[in-house]
Amino acid sequence: MGKGYETHQARVAALQALGKDLARRAKSKCELTGAAGVPLRPYEVPPVAAEPDLERTLLLCEACHEVLEQPKRLAGRAWQGLAEVVWSEMPAVQVVAWRMLQCLAKREDWAREVMEEVFLDPEVEAWAKLEVL
Numbered sequence: 001m002g003k004g005y006e007t008h009q010a011r012v013a014a015l016q017a018l019g020k021d022l023a024r025r026a027k028s029k030c031e032l033t034g035a036a037g038v039p040l041r042p043y044e045v046p047p048v049a050a051e052p053d054l055e056r057t058l059l060l061c062e063a064c065h066e067v068l069e070q071p072k073r074l075a076g077r078a079w080q081g082l083a084e085v086v087w088s089e090m091p092a093v094q095v096v097a098w099r100m101l102q103c104l105a106k107r108e109d110w111a112r113e114v115m116e117e118v119f120l121d122p123e124v125e126a127w128a129k130l131e132v133l
């Protein structure tokens, strides 16, 4: 086994260690869509920190993971809930919701309107802008 593999395994273990705290915080619901009774997996908000960090990790449903991996699939009014979620008290939630809305705003009028109203704290905004979906 190479060093890359060992590093990867260490990261997987560290992420699993966050699992309990994540589940407690998320109350077994997707932290973006509120989906309950569905499988949830951790999502490390890019750019990924050297060590997994609870404040930079969200527990998300498969539908969210899918569009975050393939933002081209991000479309439609099904994502309108993000307009509220982007005002969350949790910066990581705000950052991901903002990036998704920014992506949606390329093709959806409602998302453009939401983006015109959204105000993020400067630090959160700077974090959000580090990556584009």
Ligand SMILES: [Zn+2]
Pocket (backbone or CB within 6 Å): 030, 031, 032, 033, 034, 035, 060, 061, 062, 063, 064, 065
């Ligand atoms: Zn979700």
